[in-house]
Amino acid sequence: GAVVSQHPSRVICKSGTSVKIECRSLDFQATTMFWYRQFPKKSLMLMATSNEGSKATYEQGVEKDKFLINHASLTLSTLTVTSAHPEDSSFYICSARAVDRGQGEAFFGQGTRLTVV
Amino acid sequence: QKEVEQDPGPLSVPEGAIVSLNCTYSNSAFQYFMWYRQYSRKGPELLMYTYSSGNKEDGRFTAQVDKSSKYISLFIRDSQPSDSATYLCAMTNQAGTALIFGKGTTLSVSS
Numbered sequence: 001g002a003v004v005s006q007h008p009s010r011v012i013c014k015s016g017t018s019v020k021i022e023c024r025s026l027d028f029q030a031t032t033m034f035w036y037r038q039f040p041k042k043s044l045m046l047m048a049t050s051n052e053g054s055k056a057t058y059e060q061g062v063e064k065d066k067f068l069i070n071h072a073s074l075t076l077s078t079l080t081v082t083s084a085h086p087e088d089s090s091f092y093i094c095s096a097r098a099v100d101r102g103q104g105e106a107f108f109g110q111g112t113r114l115t116v117v
Numbered sequence: 118q119k120e121v122e123q124d125p126g127p128l129s130v131p132e133g134a135i136v137s138l139n140c141t142y143s144n145s146a147f148q149y150f151m152w153y154r155q156y157s158r159k160g161p162e163l164l165m166y167t168y169s170s171g172n173k174e175d176g177r178f179t180a181q182v183d184k185s186s187k188y189i190s191l192f193i194r195d196s197q198p199s200d201s202a203t204y205l206c207a208m209t210n211q212a213g214t215a216l217i218f219g220k221g222t223t224l225s226v227s228s
Contacts, residue, residue, distance in 0.1 A: 006160065034215050041125075043205065043220045044161070093160050095216070105151065106207075106216055111160040 002028045004096050006109025013084055013116055021079045021112045023094030029074035030096035034106070035067070038091040050077045084116040120144055123206055123219025132228045136193040140206035140219045143187065147208040150182050151216065152191045155203045164204075165191065196226045 003026040013019050023033055031052050036044040048058045048069050056069035066088075068080040077096075081088055093111040123140045130136055138152075148169055153161035165180035167173050167189075173180045179192040189208070193200055203223045207216040 004160075043218045046215045049215055091158070105149075105163060105166050107163060108153070108160040111158070113158060 002026075002096070002098050002105075002107045004030075004094065004107045004109040006094050006112055008112060009110055010113045011115070013114070015085055015116055016083055018080055018082045019084055019114060021081075021092055021094070021114075023077045023079070023096065023109050025075045025096045025098070025107075028096075028098040030077075030098060031074060032097050033071060033077040034095040034097075035069060035077075035079050036093045036095065038093060038111075044093060047079075081114065084114070086116045089114055089116045120217050121206065121208065121219045124222055125220050127223040127225060129225045129227065130196055132196060132198060132226055134196050134226070136196050136200070136224060136226075138191040138193075138204050138206075138222050138224070140189050140208075141187055142189075142208060142217075144210060144217075145184070145187065146210035147184075147187075147217075148211075149209050150180070150189050151207045152178075152180055153205040153207060154200075155205060155221065157202075161205055193224075196224075198226050198228045201225050 005024045007022045033050040035047045038044050047062045048056045050056045050069045050071040052071045058064045071077040094109045095106045121142045150167045152165040155161045167182050170182045170184045177194045181190045203221040205221040206219040
């Protein structure tokens with residue numbers, strides 16, 4: 001399957017600081033990337049859809065000014081959690097769909113566990 | 118009614134058992150169906166991908182889609198302790214759109 005690399009895998013930051021998470025498609029081009037958040041023992045909650053070269057589409061209830069998404073190239077999307085608070089602590093996962101393979105398959109990164117102290 | 122329903126379990130089976138995992142859904146427009154395996158503190162790993170109805174087999178795994186009943190299944194034969202994980206069903210109606218996930222079923226295979 002296609003490889004999606006997410007970095008960092010774990011990060012601890014202080015309240016009020018910003019954290020950037022990178023999501024890269026290593027062996028394919030991804031016009032669309034998705035950012036999910038997962039709480040313990042819960043399913044993945046879609047936060048936003050990121051399209052290369054355009055603004056991200058955020059799901060209802062997700063603050064776009066707090067969760068900044070940039071999809072500057074066909075292989076890289078970034079999620080920046082700004083002015084982080086302890087309630088932002090969670091597991092963040094990105095997903096990418098390949099331009100040239102499959103119709104519905106989506107491949108996931110390894111996830112980033114964010115802890116805000 | 119939620120779009121995708123999945124029994125969270127936990128489901129505990131002995132090694133070698135046949136495991137059946139299921140999801141039901143309400144949106145008849147869903148066409149693409151996937152099963153993911155997620156180990157603790159890791160991202161989901163794509164196991165099976167099926168378009169429309171039918172069966173698909175890959176090694177010990179078989180995925181079935183019954184669109185008339187809005188029901189999908191994942192069967193694991195000869196289950197192994199390494200199969201212990203959370204299994205998520207996911208689906209979408211249109212290529213390029215985000216997946217809708219079930220809650221995931223936690224499976225434990227004991228040796």
